[in-house]
Amino acid sequence: xxxxxxxxxxxxxxxxxxxxxxxxxxxxxxxxxxxxxxxxxxxxxxxxxxxxxxxxxxxxxxxxxxxxxxxxxxxxxxxxxxxxxxxxxxxxxxxxxxxxxxx
Amino acid sequence: xxxxxxxxxxxxxxxxxxxxxxxxxxxxxxxxxxxxxxxxxxxxxxxxxxxxxxxxxxxxxxxxxxxxxxxxxxxxxxxxxxxxxxxxxxxxxxxxxxxxxxxxxxxxxxxxxxxxxxxxxxxxxxxxxxxxxxxxxxxxxxxxxxxxxxxxxxxxxxxxxxxxxxxxxxxxxxxxxxxxxxxxxxxxxxxxxxxxxxxxxxxxxxxxxxxxxxxxxxxxxxxxxxxxxxxxxxxxxxxxxxxxxxxxxxxxxxxxxxxxxxxxxxxxxxxxxxxxxxxxxxxxxxxxxxxxxxxxxxxxxxxxxxxxxxxxxxxxxxxxxxxxxxxxxxxxxxxxxxxxxxxxxxxxxxxxxxxxxxxxxxxxxxxxxxxxxxxxxxxxxxxxxxxxxxxxxxxxxxxxxxxxxxxxxxxxxxxxxxxxxxxxxxxxxxxxxxxxxxxxxxxxxxxxxxxxxxxxxxx
Ligand code: HEM
Ligand code: FES
Numbered sequence: 001x002x003x004x005x006x007x008x009x010x011x012x013x014x015x016x017x018x019x020x021x022x023x024x025x026x027x028x029x030x031x032x033x034x035x036x037x038x039x040x041x042x043x044x045x046x047x048x049x050x051x052x053x054x055x056x057x058x059x060x061x062x063x064x065x066x067x068x069x070x071x072x073x074x075x076x077x078x079x080x081x082x083x084x085x086x087x088x089x090x091x092x093x094x095x096x097x098x099x100x101x102x103x
Numbered sequence: 104x105x106x107x108x109x110x111x112x113x114x115x116x117x118x119x120x121x122x123x124x125x126x127x128x129x130x131x132x133x134x135x136x137x138x139x140x141x142x143x144x145x146x147x148x149x150x151x152x153x154x155x156x157x158x159x160x161x162x163x164x165x166x167x168x169x170x171x172x173x174x175x176x177x178x179x180x181x182x183x184x185x186x187x188x189x190x191x192x193x194x195x196x197x198x199x200x201x202x203x204x205x206x207x208x209x210x211x212x213x214x215x216x217x218x219x220x221x222x223x224x225x226x227x228x229x230x231x232x233x234x235x236x237x238x239x240x241x242x243x244x245x246x247x248x249x250x251x252x253x254x255x256x257x258x259x260x261x262x263x264x265x266x267x268x269x270x271x272x273x274x275x276x277x278x279x280x281x282x283x284x285x286x287x288x289x290x291x292x293x294x295x296x297x298x299x300x301x302x303x304x305x306x307x308x309x310x311x312x313x314x315x316x317x318x319x320x321x322x323x324x325x326x327x328x329x330x331x332x333x334x335x336x337x338x339x340x341x342x343x344x345x346x347x348x349x350x351x352x353x354x355x356x357x358x359x360x361x362x363x364x365x366x367x368x369x370x371x372x373x374x375x376x377x378x379x380x381x382x383x384x385x386x387x388x389x390x391x392x393x394x395x396x397x398x399x400x401x402x403x404x405x406x407x408x409x410x411x412x413x414x415x416x417x418x419x420x421x422x423x424x425x426x427x428x429x430x431x432x433x434x435x436x437x438x439x440x441x442x443x444x445x446x447x448x449x450x451x452x453x454x455x456x457x458x459x460x461x462x463x464x465x466x467x468x469x470x471x472x473x474x475x476x477x478x479x480x481x482x483x484x485x486x487x488x489x490x491x492x493x494x495x496x497x498x499x500x501x502x503x504x505x506x507x508x509x510x511x512x513x514x515x516x517x518x519x520x521x522x523x524x525x526x527x528x529x530x531x532x533x534x535x536x537x538x539x540x541x542x543x544x545x546x547x548x549x550x551x552x553x554x555x556x557x558x559x560x561x562x
Contacts, residue, residue, distance in 0.1 A: 037496050040507035041199060045251065047512075048496065065252055072256030072512055074431075103431055103496050 003093045006033045006051075009100040018089045024096060025049040025085035035098030042085035047072040048103070049084040051096040059087045075099035158183050158469075161542035161549045164445065165486065168474035177460040183546065185448070185469040186462060191478035191499070193458040194470045197449055198503035201240070204449040206506055208467055209237040210325065211448075217331030220324075220338035227342030230385070234393025236506055243505065249380045250390055253303075253368045254509045259516060262299060266517055269298055270524045278529060283559030288407045288551065291525075295517055296402035303398070304351060304391055305367030317344035318395050344395065348388040356384075368394075402514045404443035404550040405434075406521050411554050412437050412488050413522075414534045419490050424530050427523060433490040434518050438476075439498035440488045445473030445549045447502060472499040473549065531558050 004027050005015045014034075018027040028036040037048035044065055050073040053059065059082065062070075066086050070077045084096065154174050155167035171178060171189040178187045188194055197204045210233055216224070232238075235247055252258075270291065277290040297315060298308050306314070320340035323329060329337065355373035358365045365371075372380075372387045413420045413433060423429055449468045456462055476498045477485035483492075501508035508514075525532065534540075535555040542549050 039496055039501070040511075041504045043505055043507045045254070045507050045509060045511065047256070065248075065255065068252070068255035068257040071260065103435060 002089050002091055004028075004089065005093070005095040006035060007095060007097045008035050009098065020089050020091055022089050023085050024051065024087040024089065024094070025083075027089065028084065035102070036084060037102040038085060044069055044083065044085065047083060048074070050075065050077070050099050050102060051082055051084045051087075052078060052080045052099070053082050053087070054095050054097075055080065057094050057096075058090075058092070062086065073099070074101050074103050153178070153180060153182075156180065156187065158185075158187075158546055159544040161445070161545055164473065164549075165477060168471060168477060169486075171471070172474060172478060177458045177462075180469075183469070185467045186457070186460070187446075187469050187471060188457055189471045189474040189478075190458060191475040191481040194472060194475040194499055195503055197457060197468060197470055198499065198506075201505050203452055203455050204468065205239050205452050206237055206449060207239055208450040209233070209448050216324075216338075217334050219331055220334035223335065223338040224342055227339075227346070229342050229345050231341075231345045231348070231392045232389050234390040234397070235509070236393070236397075240505070245381055246386055246390075247505070247509075249372065249375055249382045251509060252375070253371055254513065256512055259513045262302060262513075263516065263520065265302065266295060266299060266520050267524065270295060270521050271528070274524055274528045278558065284535065284555065284557045287410050287554040287556050288403070289553070291521065292403045292406040292410075292554070293399075295406065295521060296399035296514075299402075299513070299517060300394055300398035303368045303394065305355075305365055305369055306351075314344075314395060316340060317347075318399070320344075321396050322400075345388070345392060348391040349384075351391055352384050352388050398510055398513075400548065400550070401443040402510075402517055404548070405437065405514055405518050407551050407554050408441040408443070409434055409437040409518055409522055410525065410532075410556075411534065411537075411540065411551060412441055413490075414532060414556070415537045416488055417533075419488070420526075420532075422490070423522070424526055427526060429490055430519055430522050431515070432492075432495065433522070434515050435495040435498065436488060436490045436492055437518075438500040439482070439492075439495045440476070441549070442473055442476060442498065442500035443549065444500065444547050446471050446547045448547075469546070470499075472502075475499045529558050532556050533558070 001017045001019060003015055004018045004024060005013055006028060007013050016027060016031040016033065023042060025036055025038050025042055029038055036051070038046070039048045040046035042049075047069050050070070062082060066083050069083060070081050073081065154170035156164075156171055156178070157167065158180060168189055171187065176188070176190040176193060180187050188197060235243060235250065238246065273291045273294060277285040294311065297311050301308060301310060301314060317340050320337035321344070324334065324337045324341060351369045352373060355365050355370045358370060359373055359377060369387065369391060372382060372390065376382050376387070413423065419433070423433060446469045449470060451462045451464055451466045451468060453464045454462070457468070462468070476482070479485050481497060482494065501511045533556065535557050540551050540554065543552050
């Protein structure tokens with residue numbers, strides 16, 4: 001089981017066990033990890049599941065729609081921004097940082 | 104959300120018989136499968152109270168919502184023939200489980216179409232169908248993926264300057280009223296989203312009144328209680344609107360062939376089709392048809408409600424004057440506290456349960472988001488309007504899951520612009536009589552009938 005570590009904007013870390021095939025968003029919501037709102041439940045329509053991924057993580061490249069939606073995040077996107085409902089866990093442990101706010 | 108739902112209270116005060124709202128295409132009546140105690144005849148005394156729940160009464164449904172959550176969170180209501188679901192977790196779980204709870208009944212009409220209207224519509228080639236909200240996978244999945252590209256921030260941010268200009272102009276006009284009184288609903292909130300939607304469709308603002316007429320006919324024909332005779336003019340209007348949607352699509356094809364860029368949603372969808380996206384002309388026209396209604400009514404209500412709630416809480420209005428960065432949170436709190444749509448429909452496809460209550464296949468379900476949003480299990484002090492609440496955004500006012508409102512960001516962006524401009528142009532705005540504002544009878548939509556405001560000297 002991959003472990004997923006969520007680092008808040010202020011630096012505190014929450015690590016939870018995830019399941020391969022689940023999304024980083026689902027894993028956070030199921031475990032009550034703060035910092036990810038996921039208002040639309042993963043249908044790529046709200047941009048409230050914004051995270052910053054670490055450089056060495058190897059998620060599948062984003063599709064155009066995710067790219068367009070990232071223009072609507074509450075905290076401005078950066079080069080390593082992703083929408084976590086689109087990030088599927090594999091076997092590797094991963095670390096993501098959540099933005100200061102999703103609203 | 105052409106599926107905007109649902110059931111408008113019949114013009115007369117008599118309660119709607121259950122048959123009037125059961126989806127007409129169904130042969131198996133869900134009422135028959137309901138627990139015996141819920142059979143219409145058996146529960147008359149109780150049905151009269153229903154924990155105070157009156158399905159169409161919108162002015163203050165919230166005390167009855169609280170009673171439902173507390174006493175009977177999944178209740179069969181014989182008057183409308185629906186299971187009424189009121190707790191946050193249950194509402195969200197049903198939205199999330201589209202395999203079991205289908206949205207196919209989201210547009211079931213209140214009244215069967217009369218013979219004359221049917222003939223007019225058949226002769227006129229009226230074949231409009233749901234844009235998205237009453238379609239189900241896999242068709243829904245295919246179409247939504249294509250249409251969704253038109254609803255990204257990248258696209259709608261381009262609309263912002265025009266919306267801001269229009270808002271400033273409407274506010275100037277309102278503030279020029281010599282008696283220092285206005286109706287924020289009709290003076291500002293109605294036009295803004297209508298102009299925006301027409302812009303998306305590539306239609307100029309000079310068409311606003313024509314489109315509004317069509318939209319009103321749409322509402323009357325789908326959710327009204329019209330006699331066969333009364334349906335006739337509306338039937339003609341629907342044919343005209345559907346013809347216009349087809350024209351928009353063929354017009355976009357011509358533009359594409361001529362190499363001109365239409366720069367609107369219809370053009371983009373036609374262009375996507377030409378580069379291999381699987382969406383037919385009829386489906387594109389259906390999306391246009393549905394956007395007319397989905398796109399503006401609910402946004403008009405959101406704008407009215409945000410201004411109304413903030414003015415009813417002057418300290419919070421002042422907080423935003425001092426620090427406009429709180430506006431997005433105020434909009435989310437308005438959506439939670441006073442959602443434009445308080446109830447939305449689903450249908451159970453198989454025998455199942457909600458919150459431990461058995462639900463037979465074929466049952467109709469009404470999800471009360473207006474109640475879920477005030478569930479004390481999710482929101483602290485839920486009956487208090489508080490723009491500083493940290494989790495307002497967990498509201499279910501845009502639904503949840505595969506049908507989650509595509510227009511959510513567009514709606515919020517328009518509301519934000521209106522609030523920003525109003526705070527600047529009219530910081531001294533006040534409600535004339537907050538307690539006198541009423542909401543029109545409806546099963547799903549909760550919209551104030553007017554929002555009278557003044558900015559004159561304090562008396
Ligand atoms: C405050 C304003 C609005 C509210 C409260 C609202 C609410 C909703 C709700 C409750 C649904 C059904 C969700 C579900 O079944 O899970 C929905 C769906 C939809 N809305 Fe909105 N809406 C608003 C504005 C808009 C706007 C501005 C547009 C378009 C310009 C729009 C387009 C749609 C569409 C296309 C769907 C169907 C999505 C699907 O079935 O996949 N809405 N909306
Ligand atoms: S959960 Fe809404 S976009 Fe990811």
